[in-house]
Amino acid sequence: MKILITGGAGFVGSRLARALLARGTLDGHGIERLVLADQFAPADDISADRRVQVAVGPLLGQCDDVVGARFDGVFHLASAVSAECEADFDLGMRSNLETTRALLLALRAAGNSPRLVFASSGAVFGADPPFLPVPSLVEDHTLPTPQTSYGTQKLVSEQLIADFTRKGFLDGRAVRLLTVSVRPGRPNGAASGFLSGIVREPLAGIACACPVALDTPVALMSPTRAVDALIRAYEASRAELGGRSALILPALTLRVGEMLEALERVAGKAVRARVRLEPDARIEGIVSSWPAHFRAERAQRLGLGADASFESIIEAYIADHPEGVARSAGAAR
Amino acid sequence: MKILITGGAGFVGSRLARALLARGTLDGHGIERLVLADQFAPADDISADRRVQVAVGPLLGQCDDVVGARFDGVFHLASAVSAECEADFDLGMRSNLETTRALLLALRAAGNSPRLVFASSGAVFGADPPFLPVPSLVEDHTLPTPQTSYGTQKLVSEQLIADFTRKGFLDGRAVRLLTVSVRPGRPNGAASGFLSGIVREPLAGIACACPVALDTPVALMSPTRAVDALIRAYEASRAELGGRSALILPALTLRVGEMLEALERVAGKAVRARVRLEPDARIEGIVSSWPAHFRAERAQRLGLGADASFESIIEAYIADHPEGVARSAGAAR
Numbered sequence: 298m299k300i301l302i303t304g305g306a307g308f309v310g311s312r313l314a315r316a317l318l319a320r321g322t323l324d325g326h327g328i329e330r331l332v333l334a335d336q337f338a339p340a341d342d343i344s345a346d347r348r349v350q351v352a353v354g355p356l357l358g359q360c361d362d363v364v365g366a367r368f369d370g371v372f373h374l375a376s377a378v379s380a381e382c383e384a385d386f387d388l389g390m391r392s393n394l395e396t397t398r399a400l401l402l403a404l405r406a407a408g409n410s411p412r413l414v415f416a417s418s419g420a421v422f423g424a425d426p427p428f429l430p431v432p433s434l435v436e437d438h439t440l441p442t443p444q445t446s447y448g449t450q451k452l453v454s455e456q457l458i459a460d461f462t463r464k465g466f467l468d469g470r471a472v473r474l475l476t477v478s479v480r481p482g483r484p485n486g487a488a489s490g491f492l493s494g495i496v497r498e499p500l501a502g503i504a505c506a507c508p509v510a511l512d513t514p515v516a517l518m519s520p521t522r523a524v525d526a527l528i529r530a531y532e533a534s535r536a537e538l539g540g541r542s543a544l545i546l547p548a549l550t551l552r553v554g555e556m557l558e559a560l561e562r563v564a565g566k567a568v569r570a571r572v573r574l575e576p577d578a579r580i581e582g583i584v585s586s587w588p589a590h591f592r593a594e595r596a597q598r599l600g601l602g603a604d605a606s607f608e609s610i611i612e613a614y615i616a617d618h619p620e621g622v623a624r625s626a627g628a629a630r
Numbered sequence: 631m632k633i634l635i636t637g638g639a640g641f642v643g644s645r646l647a648r649a650l651l652a653r654g655t656l657d658g659h660g661i662e663r664l665v666l667a668d669q670f671a672p673a674d675d676i677s678a679d680r681r682v683q684v685a686v687g688p689l690l691g692q693c694d695d696v697v698g699a700r701f702d703g704v705f706h707l708a709s710a711v712s713a714e715c716e717a718d719f720d721l722g723m724r725s726n727l728e729t730t731r732a733l734l735l736a737l738r739a740a741g742n743s744p745r746l747v748f749a750s751s752g753a754v755f756g757a758d759p760p761f762l763p764v765p766s767l768v769e770d771h772t773l774p775t776p777q778t779s780y781g782t783q784k785l786v787s788e789q790l791i792a793d794f795t796r797k798g799f800l801d802g803r804a805v806r807l808l809t810v811s812v813r814p815g816r817p818n819g820a821a822s823g824f825l826s827g828i829v830r831e832p833l834a835g836i837a838c839a840c841p842v843a844l845d846t847p848v849a850l851m852s853p854t855r856a857v858d859a860l861i862r863a864y865e866a867s868r869a870e871l872g873g874r875s876a877l878i879l880p881a882l883t884l885r886v887g888e889m890l891e892a893l894e895r896v897a898g899k900a901v902r903a904r905v906r907l908e909p910d911a912r913i914e915g916i917v918s919s920w921p922a923h924f925r926a927e928r929a930q931r932l933g934l935g936a937d938a939s940f941e942s943i944i945e946a947y948i949a950d951h952p953e954g955v956a957r958s959a960g961a962a963r
Contacts, residue, residue: 428770429875439773441773443793446793452789453786457786464779540761
């Protein structure tokens with residue numbers, strides 16, 4: 298079978314690509330071809346696999362090729378991120394709305410009703426004051442009221458995918474990923490960036506600031522759980538999915554202070570001490586507008602669960618990214 | 631001030647135009663110019679008003695002119711209808727999604743952050759089995775799960791308007807109109823058509839079929855209430871609106887049999903006898919997927935109410951459309 302991952306060189310896309318290549322099959326069928334479409338080339342270990350084909354460039358320009366390729370399955374992860382879309386409205390409309398629309402029309406034009414998993418986001422939820430406060434508990438039927446252009450574009454894409462699915466043009470499934478932590482790499486300026494940074498930076502021996510109060514609750518998922526959710530959503534039958542509406546996912550809910558306590562338990566007092574409290578009212582405002590508690594019954598019925606603990610997330614990060622861990626961080630282990 | 635009505639020659643658009651011309655003001659400002667954009671020309675009594683300017687043609691092609699015109703206010707009613715969008719998917723995507731997007735971008739490009747009222751629809755609601763049944767009661771926070779392309783496109787437009795509003799590009803308000811009854815004119819083949827037809831046709835002396843069981847509950851609003859809601863949504867302050875989410879509206883909920891009883895009380899036994907029961911499983915299926923009960927608290931706080939009775943709706947129809955009433959229909963009055 299032939300699979301496309303849009304955003305296939307990104308953080309989640311790369312992990313998904315590696316997971317699919319390692320499995321070799323998806324929904325019981327062998328993966329003969331894995332096309333990674335992205336603005337950037339994937340990592341060498343991925344592009345070296347003979348099943349992998351790389352398509353570098355803007356996705357919007359690649360949609361004609363998508364028609365011709367007749368994919369059996371698509372993971373649509375490509376997206377401008379939240380902060381980018383707030384800073385550049387036109388970029389978000391083009392990358393997240395126009396591109397999704399063009400991709401859906403191309404998949405319809407291919408005529409083989411491929412399966413599609415869309416990486417939506419918990420950013421579809423928010424407060425719409427004074428009408429709606431931040432939901433104290435997000436459930437499958439909670440009304441999304443996005444408070445960013447990014448969240449709006451994700452919700453709009455979900456709805457288009459549901460309608461294309463109803464019409465039989467494709468077989469779409471949308472999963473709302475939560476903030477993924479721990480992300481490797483450099484700080485990216487996103488408001489959620491510190492939820493990775495306060496672990497990644499001190500582990501690398503770098504001092505960093507925590508911009509919110511320690512009792513702030515947050516909802517997280519590990520990269521592994523994110524990839525698991527995408528694959529499970531792909532392999533679920535329509536009956537298992539139980540409706541065309543987007544799936545929320547189980548969250549690990551904890552306070553930011555508990556994240557730092559977990560860091561201390563895993564990596565030691567000295568590592569944790571590299572995180573200083575430096576409240577930033579702007580970021581506190583944004584983070585407090587995110588719901589922290591999720592009851593994801595439909596996803597749980599698919600066998601998807603939350604991460605067991607933040608310690609396990611940190612340990613997996615250290616195992617996956619030994620290059621990102623200063624020698625001193627291991628001292629406590 | 632300068633006002634644009636898209637779909638300004640349609641049934642609701644024409645009534646809105648007449649109402650605005652009769653008032654002469656909107657939100658306390660005199661209406662100097664009323665532009666009616668539509669595929670068709672408006673009725674002569676409307677186009678004869680020296681404040682009216684007519685723009686006939688596809689709205690998508692008129693968006694450049696919208697930029698130049700710098701409207702103070704816009705009522706965006708233009709839309710392909712539900713049945714058309716199901717029969718011709720591309721038409722719906724173009725007329726209801728591309729056109730709304732182009733209009734919003736044109737209004738943003740004009741740079742004066744105009745006020746905009748969008749005629750959305752109760753068709754955003756539906757069942758998504760087995761996840762969600764048809765909502766037994768629709769409230770302001772009920773999750774929309776559209777089951778038609780039309781409903782999807784309306785919901786998507788609502789979300790884009792909310793985000794354009796959040797960004798300050800315009801000041802948007804979306805109201806979800808219910809099935810409007812009694813519509814004049816010929817049967818249009820829409821699944822909801824009989825909700826006007828079973829009054830209009832017998833009043834005109836024409837026999838007609840009622841395709842659903844008499845105990846089927848339906849949610850209706852009169853053309854007058856629809857126009858009232860659009861104007862009130864325009865004139866409401868942001869504080870009164872209480873959030874950017876779309877407004878549901880108060881419904882007159884009654885059973886189809888009660889509609890016929892009202893018809894008999896207003897127009898006599900002989901008129902009612904022109905309606906024969908002829909159940910149509912396809913239409914019964916569609917109509918039973920529409921929610922019938924609404925609790926529209928936000929709209930009620932704006933002073934909007936449901937019609938008092940179906941009799942009053944029929945009486946208003948007869949008064950407004952004497953040409954559509956056969957002489958015999960008056961016999962019982």
